[in-house]
Amino acid sequence: xxxxxxxxxxxxxxxxxxxxxxxxxxxxxxxxxxxxxxxxxxxxxxxxxxxxxxxxxxxxxxxxxxxxxxxxxxxxxxxxxxxxxxxxxxxxxxxxxxxxxxxxxxxxxxxxxxxxxxxxxxxxxxxxxxxxxxxxxxxxxxxxxxxxxxxxxxxxxxxxxxxxxxxxxxxxxxxxxxxxxxxxxxxxxxxxxxxxxxxxxxxxxxxxxxxxxxxxxxxxxxxxxxxxxxxxxxxxxxxxxxxxxxxxxxxxxxxxxxxxxxxxxxxxxxxxxxxxxxxxxxxxxxxxxxxxxxxxxxxxxxxxxxxxxxxxxxxxxxxxxxxxxxxxxxxxxxxxxxxxxxxxxxxxxxxxxxxxxxxxxxxxxxxxxxxxxxxxxxxxxxxxxxxxxxxxxxxxxxxxxxxxxxxxxxxxxxxxxxxxxxxxxxxxxxxxxxxxxxxxxxxxxxxxxxxxxxxxxxxxxxxxxxxxx
Amino acid sequence: xxxxxxxxxxxxxxxxxxxxxxxxxxxxxxxxxxxxxxxxxxxxxxxxxxxxxxxxxxxxxxxxxxxxxxxxxxxxxxxxxxxxxxxxxxxxxxxxxxxxxxxxxxxxxxxxxxxxxxxxxxxxxxxxxxxxxxxxxxxxxxxxxxxxxxxxxxxxxxxxxxxxxxxxxxxxxxxxxxxxxxxxxxxxxxxxxxxxxxxxxxxxxxxxxxxxxxxxxxxxxxxxxxxxxxxxxxxxxxxxxxxxxxxxxxxxxxxxxxxxxxxxxxxxxxxxxxxxxxxxxxxxxxxxxxxxxxxxxxxxxxxxxxxxxxxxxxxxxxxxxxxxxxxxxxxxxxxxxxxxxxxxxxxxxxxxxxxxxxxxxxxxxxxxxxxxxxxxxxxxxxxxxxxxxxxxxxxxxxxxxxxxxxxxxxxxxxxxxxxxxxxxxxxxxxxxxxxxxxxxxxxxxxxxxxxxxxxxxxxxxxxxxxxxxxxxxxxxxxxxxxxxxxxx
Numbered sequence: 001x002x003x004x005x006x007x008x009x010x011x012x013x014x015x016x017x018x019x020x021x022x023x024x025x026x027x028x029x030x031x032x033x034x035x036x037x038x039x040x041x042x043x044x045x046x047x048x049x050x051x052x053x054x055x056x057x058x059x060x061x062x063x064x065x066x067x068x069x070x071x072x073x074x075x076x077x078x079x080x081x082x083x084x085x086x087x088x089x090x091x092x093x094x095x096x097x098x099x100x101x102x103x104x105x106x107x108x109x110x111x112x113x114x115x116x117x118x119x120x121x122x123x124x125x126x127x128x129x130x131x132x133x134x135x136x137x138x139x140x141x142x143x144x145x146x147x148x149x150x151x152x153x154x155x156x157x158x159x160x161x162x163x164x165x166x167x168x169x170x171x172x173x174x175x176x177x178x179x180x181x182x183x184x185x186x187x188x189x190x191x192x193x194x195x196x197x198x199x200x201x202x203x204x205x206x207x208x209x210x211x212x213x214x215x216x217x218x219x220x221x222x223x224x225x226x227x228x229x230x231x232x233x234x235x236x237x238x239x240x241x242x243x244x245x246x247x248x249x250x251x252x253x254x255x256x257x258x259x260x261x262x263x264x265x266x267x268x269x270x271x272x273x274x275x276x277x278x279x280x281x282x283x284x285x286x287x288x289x290x291x292x293x294x295x296x297x298x299x300x301x302x303x304x305x306x307x308x309x310x311x312x313x314x315x316x317x318x319x320x321x322x323x324x325x326x327x328x329x330x331x332x333x334x335x336x337x338x339x340x341x342x343x344x345x346x347x348x349x350x351x352x353x354x355x356x357x358x359x360x361x362x363x364x365x366x367x368x369x370x371x372x373x374x375x376x377x378x379x380x381x382x383x384x385x386x387x388x389x390x391x392x393x394x395x396x397x398x399x400x401x402x403x404x405x406x407x408x409x410x411x412x413x414x415x416x417x418x419x420x421x422x423x424x425x426x427x428x429x430x431x432x433x434x435x436x437x438x439x440x441x442x443x444x445x446x447x448x449x450x451x452x453x454x455x456x457x458x459x460x461x462x463x464x465x466x467x468x469x
Numbered sequence: 470x471x472x473x474x475x476x477x478x479x480x481x482x483x484x485x486x487x488x489x490x491x492x493x494x495x496x497x498x499x500x501x502x503x504x505x506x507x508x509x510x511x512x513x514x515x516x517x518x519x520x521x522x523x524x525x526x527x528x529x530x531x532x533x534x535x536x537x538x539x540x541x542x543x544x545x546x547x548x549x550x551x552x553x554x555x556x557x558x559x560x561x562x563x564x565x566x567x568x569x570x571x572x573x574x575x576x577x578x579x580x581x582x583x584x585x586x587x588x589x590x591x592x593x594x595x596x597x598x599x600x601x602x603x604x605x606x607x608x609x610x611x612x613x614x615x616x617x618x619x620x621x622x623x624x625x626x627x628x629x630x631x632x633x634x635x636x637x638x639x640x641x642x643x644x645x646x647x648x649x650x651x652x653x654x655x656x657x658x659x660x661x662x663x664x665x666x667x668x669x670x671x672x673x674x675x676x677x678x679x680x681x682x683x684x685x686x687x688x689x690x691x692x693x694x695x696x697x698x699x700x701x702x703x704x705x706x707x708x709x710x711x712x713x714x715x716x717x718x719x720x721x722x723x724x725x726x727x728x729x730x731x732x733x734x735x736x737x738x739x740x741x742x743x744x745x746x747x748x749x750x751x752x753x754x755x756x757x758x759x760x761x762x763x764x765x766x767x768x769x770x771x772x773x774x775x776x777x778x779x780x781x782x783x784x785x786x787x788x789x790x791x792x793x794x795x796x797x798x799x800x801x802x803x804x805x806x807x808x809x810x811x812x813x814x815x816x817x818x819x820x821x822x823x824x825x826x827x828x829x830x831x832x833x834x835x836x837x838x839x840x841x842x843x844x845x846x847x848x849x850x851x852x853x854x855x856x857x858x859x860x861x862x863x864x865x866x867x868x869x870x871x872x873x874x875x876x877x878x879x880x881x882x883x884x885x886x887x888x889x890x891x892x893x894x895x896x897x898x899x900x901x902x903x904x905x906x907x908x909x910x911x912x913x914x915x916x917x918x919x920x921x922x923x924x925x926x927x928x929x930x931x932x933x934x935x936x937x938x939x940x941x942x943x944x945x946x947x948x949x950x951x952x953x954x955x956x957x
Contacts, residue, residue, distance in 0.1 A: 161935075308576050399684075419666070
């Protein structure tokens with residue numbers, strides 16, 4: 001296949017990835033599948049997943065160079081397909097596929113489905129652009145459905161308010177920052193103070209969007225008050241990390257100072273989130289603080305000057321995202337049967353849902369670096385990479401992993417351990433729940449047992465990013 | 470100390486190896502050994518998949534099929550290890566390194582899967598897989614119709630895989646992977662009877678201890694990579710066990726050795742990380758036997774034996790080992806004597822022996838330590854497996870005799886003045902105040918601090934999320950509620 005036809009194919013596949021959820025949302029909105037909005041939504045995600053996997057395959061066939069279409073402004077093009085894009089697209093498709101499959105029937109009405117699909121399309125679009133101004137628009141497009149869904153949830157107004165208080169300033173900082181960076185691009189040699197100020201504003205925006213200390217409060221708030229689909233969709237793709245990759249890596253004067261500051265704060269957040277997870281009183285609080293800790297680890301690795309560190313960060317991105325999505329889905333399935341779950345005392349849910357207990361345990365272990373899962377590889381890369389450069393970073397990553405590990409196992413034992421209600425009903429896992437969780441779990445294990453292709457792909461992406469002037 | 474090579478059979482020329490009457494070239498012999506070593510690892514791992522996957526998909530296998538599969542896995546591994554042991558004896562215990570492959574590589578960082586067959590690993594695998602086979606046979610009857618039957622055997626297979634991975638590891642990275650499997654399977658088996666609150670608490674306690682001490686092994690692995698650029702034992706030690714030489718510079722070797730001792734202390738329940746062990750007996754008897762009587766309790770000692778050249782290079786680490794070992798042995802011996810239930814008493818007896826083994830390793834008595842591990846493990850696992858029926862037998866005997874059999878005879882404590890005996894008794898009843906000190910001085914304050922921080926976080930979130938008109942009132946209520954909660 002010639003290079004041109006390969007590029008055209010990639011562009012077509014990208015269009016299919018982004019268009020599938022848009023078409024499905026239109027179909028659901030028009031009432032074509034009013035009785036079961038899940039069917040077109042899941043079908044769209046399967047199309048997106050297959051198209052994105054085909055993108056990954058084709059991109060790998062090519063020389064592995066970034067493929068750019070459209071106008072270039074500031075640091076990137078309007079459409080950019082590189083190693084990060086072709087890895088993140090299948091990842092987001094898989095996460096959303098699982099969310100839509102597990103979502104309880106009473107939650108997944110027409111409007112909720114349309115909002116989820118629009119948010120997914122916006123996320124896909126975000127991951128296919130490196131254009132600074134497009135990123136600003138897509139930040140709004142990805143945040144808006146989350147806010148609306150949270151606000152419309154009974155008891156979610158408070159979380160929606162916290163989310164809005166955090167995200168609005170972040171969007172303003174990003175918008176102003178990118179304008180300054182476009183005016184005085186730090187990607188080009190001889191950039192002045194305007195570009196540097198823009199960089200700092202973008203860094204603040206990323207800090208907030210990533211829930212890094214001291215701007216982390218919206219993370220646990222969202223997980224406590226929002227539907228889990230919204231919380232997971234807003235946090236697992238890590239639009240903030242992607243923005244940092246596009247706007248803060250590859251500056252003319254090497255690693256941006258703001259990225260180094262971000263990474264140090266991220267390390268503190270990773271440990272702090274793990275410590276907070278230890279003393280949470282309910283399951284959603286546990287997932288929120290764990291997500292905060294794990295997502296901070298991604299940012300911690302992005303400031304590296306070695307491909308290995310970036311590679312580790314990308315691996316953590318995918319492994320923690322899949323594993324936490326799995327935990328979130330199990331939590332959602334449990335909540336839909338038993339209501340909110342406390343983890344202050346043993347709740348005895350094992351007898352009720354042994355299969356969910358199994359999945360929770362495996363996803364939990366996959367979060368904390370069980371050998372054989374992708375998180376073990378990710379932890380190995382990020383710890384080794386960090387320690388090559390800075391000892392304290394590696395030790396803080398180890399501390400965060402230890403704290404998260406104890407928190408996960410405590411959570412598991414508190415939810416599933418303890419005396420069961422003798423007369424309580426048994427809630428067996430539904431086939432669609434089992435399929436979704438098995439697929440996500442299998443991905444974590446297959447990528448963990450045979451990580452070489454993924455790691456190789458990410459290494460090329462990392463080398464490209466670090467080499468970009 | 471007699472080097473193990475000196476007590477083996479006369480070495481055979483490496484070029485041609487006589488094996489079952491068949492002349493094998495050295496290269497072929499290496500291939501055969503490689504295949505057998507991989508079999509030792511693959512057999513329990515395949516078993517794990519064979520019984521775990523159907524259970525996960527909702528179609529658990531029948532009890533008999535489960536026990537037969539697990540038994541077949543362990544027996545295959547046992548036979549393979551016996552074959553390798555035979556070949557190793559014929560070759561004078563020359564170390565065989567099996568390069569399974571490169572897992573992944575990034576830049577200069579290469580994660581290789583290397584296994585090692587030598588005078589330490591192969592006898593240990595023989596003994597551990599043999600014991601696992603026996604416990605599998607015992608547990609098949611003991612846990613018949615138990616609700617968690619399949620779960621137990623899945624965890625046993627996971628444990629066996631982890632144990633073989635750790636023992637056969639040819640690099641510290643692979644060793645860490647096996648070590649993690651051990652910790653996870655141990656935790657889940659302690660909490661096997663999850664409907665009992667005590668089992669849940671004991672499992673969380675054990676896992677927390679493991680996790681804290683895992684920091685030592687993880688940090689040691691990272692330090693090894695920094696020091697020699699690889700985690701392979703070939704790059705860390707030169708020569709064959711037990712007389713290998715350390716290739717890591719002295720200063721770094723000391724740090725790594727101390728980290729390894731720290732890691733081993735947690736898994737082998739050494740003071741001050743010992744209080745999880747008696748509570749770990751909440752698990753089913755077969756798992757108690759194999760974990761806390763035989764294999765898991767000695768995992769720390771095994772790691773120290775494997776990394777003995779690093780200990781050789783560090784006097785400080787060796788002194789630390791002797792102090793910790795002797796201290797644990799004295800503590801556990803005293804506390805074990807006042808226990809009122811059999812399994813706790815056996816747990817402390819195990820701890821005592823593990824302490825002595827630590828001291829032996831610290832003194833450089835490696836072969837003695839290995840023999841001690843094997844003999845103690847066999848005796849203790851038998852005692853634990855026998856304990857439920859032994860109690861039953863004793864009760865029957867007492868019923869037949871019409872009175873108590875009486876307890877004990879002469880003991881060393883009788884040499885002490887009466888006042889000292891009473892003091893020692895009180896300290897032993899309180900388990901040496903070890904747990905109380907940990908709770909009051911470390912865990913309690915840290916936990917309370919974290920709870921206060923979490924309460925402040927929640928108050929801040931509530932304030933942010935409250936409607937402006939009633940914000941002050943809500944925030945005040947929230948702070949009061951959370952503070953009350955934190956105090957509770």
